[in-house]
Amino acid sequence: MSALVARPTMEIAPGAIHVPGWLTLHEQRELVAACRTWATSPVPIRHTRLPRGGVMSVQTVCIGWHWQPYRYTRTADDVNGEQVAPFPDWMVRLGRRAVCEAYHDQQTADRYTPDTALINFYDGQARLGMHQDNDEHSPAPVVSLSIGDSCVFRVGNTQTRTRPYTDIELASGDLFVFGGPSRYVYHGVPKVHQDTADPACGLGSGRLNITMRVTGLTEPEDTW
Known part of the structure; x- marks a missing residue:
């Protein structure tokens, strides 16, 4: 989707930065292609x-x-018992x-080493309720990339799922850290x-959201 007015x-x-149009169309297509591969094997995409007993309306596949x-x-014991695809070096880069784009801090960016990504696919009816990303052992930033249909992204506070919150639009190519x-x-x-969405992004319909995180984990026995 091409904006008629530039979005700054x-x-x-504090610490929550929205960078519109950060990914080029070429980068979006490359990410879509990679996600399609990850969605089929070794652990297929699924509704979590x-x-x-509830089932999430978004479909999720993980790497790392x-x-x-x-x-x-390390293994998807709730799906098929297989180990997920590795987290590639190009995703670390x-x-x-x-992170450098969001914070203009090269030293912080150089230290950032994500080791997992949750890849969520939204069809037109999918939603994601208010939640915190707090299953990681590291306080390193979460990097979120959007491809495909735009969405309403609700940014709340650290204390409660309710107000105050701010609604913004995330469009294809947008970065949020x-x-x-x-x-x-x-x-x-x-x-x-x-x-x-612009069909040139590589996604025919729906929204793809890739969130990179640092788990802070090293070995399987470190999970809890």
């Missing part, structure tokens, strides 16, 4: 089942470490570029705007 970089809250509520493991005081903000996606 904005700090939504929650501990109380496998996430299931609410822990990380992309994550460092993103949350770290520092905003590392544990509640956030969610209450709405996806169907058919708003």
Whole structure:
């Protein structure tokens, strides 16, 4: 989706930075192609089942470490028992570029070494409720990349799922980084705007969201 009016970089809250249009169309297509490969094997994309029996409306596949509520493991014991695809070096470099773009701090960016990514696919009806990304043992920033249909992204506070919060639009190619005081903000996606993506991004429909994280884990027995 091409904006008629330029959208500036904005700090939504301290440490929560929105950089519109950060990924080029070529980069978006490359990420879509990689995600399609990861979605088929070794652990296929799926709707995650929650501990109380509910099923998430987004579909998820992981690389590096496998996430299931609410822990990380090397093998996807809740899916097929296979070890997830490794986290590639080129994704580490992309994550460092993103952190540098958001914070303009090369030293912080150079230290950033993500080792997992949760890749969520939203169809037009999918939603994600307010939640914190707090299953990691590291307070390093989360790097979020959006491809495909735009969405309403709700950025809350660190204390409660309710107000105050700010709604912004995330469009294809947008970068959002949350770290520092905003590392544990509640956030969610209450709405996806169907058919708003540029077909040149490589995604025919829906929204792809890639969130890179640092787990702080080293061996499988470190999970909890």
